[in-house]
Amino acid sequence: MSVAWDSERLSLSGHCTVEEAETVLTWILQHPQGEIDLSALEHMHMSIFQVLLAAGASQVRLPEDPFWQQLWGSIVTAMESDDRENRTRSG
């Protein structure tokens, strides 16, 4: 089982495929404040990654692999600058 969840936490582990993206999306819709645990993740399909990104998931436990750390770092900056951009535009 590569996706497991309860009411507070969604855990992805091992290799998560495109088939699991909808499950992840459904869970996040139901638990917008929930925690996402990726600590045992080896790889997730881009579709799942996109869901996390679009949801702006903030409570995320990252895997130790530096790839994810770096990738996550690069998104957070991108999202912040999106915010900044939105604010400038609306202001």
Next chain:
Amino acid sequence: MTPLLEQFLTEARESVEETSKGLLALEQRPADAELLDALFRRVHTLKGNAGLFGFQPLIEVSHAAEDVLDEVREGPVALDSELIDVLLQAVDAAAKMLDSIEQTGTIDAHFEREARAIAQRLHRPPLPAGTEPPEQSSPAGSPAPAIPEWIQRILSKEQDRAISAGQPLTFVRYTPEPECFFKGEDPLFTVRQAPGLAALSVRPREPWPPLEAMDVYKANLTYELLCRASAGQLEDHFRYVLQQVIIRPVPAEAMLASSAGQGIPSTAGGEADPSAGSSHLEDPSLLNAAAEILAAQRAVLDLPSTPEERPGRIASAGKTLEALLRATGRTSGLASLARALQQADAESSSEPLKHWLNSLQLASCGASPPGDPPSGMPSANSAPSSTSKRTQPVLTQGPGTTVLKVPVAKVDRLMELVGEMVVAKNALPYLATRAESEFGSPELAREIKSQHAVIHRIVQEMQDGIQRVRMLPVGTVLQRFPRLVRDLSKTLGKEVDLVMEGEDTEVDKHIVDALADPLVHILRNSLDHGIEPPAERVRSGKSPRGQIRIRASQEGDRVRIEIEDDGRGIDAQAVRRKAYEKRLISEEELESLSEENAIQLVFRPGFSTSETVTDVSGRGVGMDVVRRSLERVGGTVSLSSRLGHGTRILLSLPLSMAVSRVLQVKVGGQPFGIPLEDVLETVRVPLSQVHHVRGRSVTVLREQVIPLYSVSELLGLNHQDREEQEGILILVVRCSSNTAGLIVDALSQALEVIVKPLDGPLAQLSGYAGAALLGDGTVLPVLNLKELL
């Protein structure tokens, strides 16, 4: 939506799908005039229907396609694969327009431009092969490649390392096409495996829709990578998706220039994110201001000046331009500006800076046509930004299918309910008996009985129907492959025919899902490493077109899928060597392994990694993953290959996950189920043939010694095995490659049941795989032989 529009959509979608299929077929048989006629009629009808509703972009695209097809029919235009490409693009665009109509009732305005572009491409002969699309070639006279600012920022760190190691640095921007998931691609994995990946950044291609309306199957990210590898290596890595990537070497001078520019303090809004870059210039007053500033700097530089004045003027113009670049988010121009300034300083001349100003319109605007006035510079960027800011229509549905998407859990729930209904139904005969004996009404009893028969039949059909809901034709997973094979073989410069058979073989949905990834992987392997380029095929006496055959068929309660190519086969010697280098086999094995067994090494974890790109597998995910993901659903994979003649891969999977076949036996008057796949045979052995060896019963069956186990003993039932005159009844079973005999009292029948795992306190019991509810309401415990023995 009006019924008329609904009907239009249904028909148009069918036309689009049929056209797409027809085009692929026509590529195979270009001389088929009938096919061409049919295609022409389809497109013609589509155009006419679109005309009824006045969907202008759709009319334009279909009209252009119709014209081209007509010319093909008449002869002046040859239908080559380039033309098919453009026509397929037109079909894709038409499909997207239909989506737009379905969601909003009209075609989104941005399609007008797309429609015109496609119509133009259709009317003009397509670009000759090998011509790079304009956005891939760097603009003439460009002083620096368009490397995003975030990379410029880390370049100085990378530079020392790269220069000292003599390594090339390459920038990659990868924007996967929205539909790429349907081709089985995982761009994130491709990015992750990129050779020498040093840094990366990711951002959405289009703004995210509200989460509730998100289409998880649509790719919407752009990746930017900095890699410590050559452009060639990266081209090889991204070879399947070359159209979707921009690969640029980072020249050594850019590295130096960026470090030279480092000391200059940032003035206005320096930390612009690359994605933010396009938004800064949307305000028209800002655009004008920027144009004015540019013109003023040029005027200053054009003024005659003495050698004493010159350095000051250059420096001040330089500072102004730098601030302008930062304020407009065009930080990618900073490096070339710094270089121009250095040169101007050294030569004490304003020429390099003027030259830079001239190149600005050409380079930093990229798309702007040469000769635009300086004020055209800001406008060049506003066009793409308006498309990227466009709010995307939210609901993206599959192309017009009337298929209901239901979570599997709901179907399972229905299945459970039917099971309960069976139990409830079985109370009726009892009621009938009571009606007769207690209430003395045989008529009522008869009535109840006949009602019972009716309900029984309905329940049976329901059960059958629900099982069928879970079954899907294998074709649902195969249908994406013709396009995948076509696109990939084109990218790889090979000619391949894909032949598919048995698409309507039905299997459980779960199995269909599990098949997709392995099949994509196997197909890619065949295309990339199996099928040779046409020239090589001709040299080895084969037809220039390779063939990949996928054959699905049902075999008992399993589905068999065979993927066969007529390519170069697997070189056992090379595999052996590779496995040895990777320390997967010892030196003796290197010598002794038979060819047959050597080939199987490709299934070993660790055999196929990204380093073996040109060998047997190639994308980091190896055949071991294929095997593992099939085994997870009870499947197997085997491989055979003849060097020079091709490779054959055989997948075998259970037809259904939900339903398993068990043999019902009786022990101690109680029924038990034994998975039928474990049962080899049933025999009755006379007592005289049961021997005792070291306190253990054995028997000899066809010269094989079989240990005997008493099921009642194994389960701890308080019951003596029945020993009748004619001997004991033995079930010969297979248990993890061993054979054993189980002593049972009686055999009843083979059943198809849904095995549910035991829960609650019962879950602690070992030796049981679960329990099934039988039609008569009996609970049938199903044994797990591996645990039991």
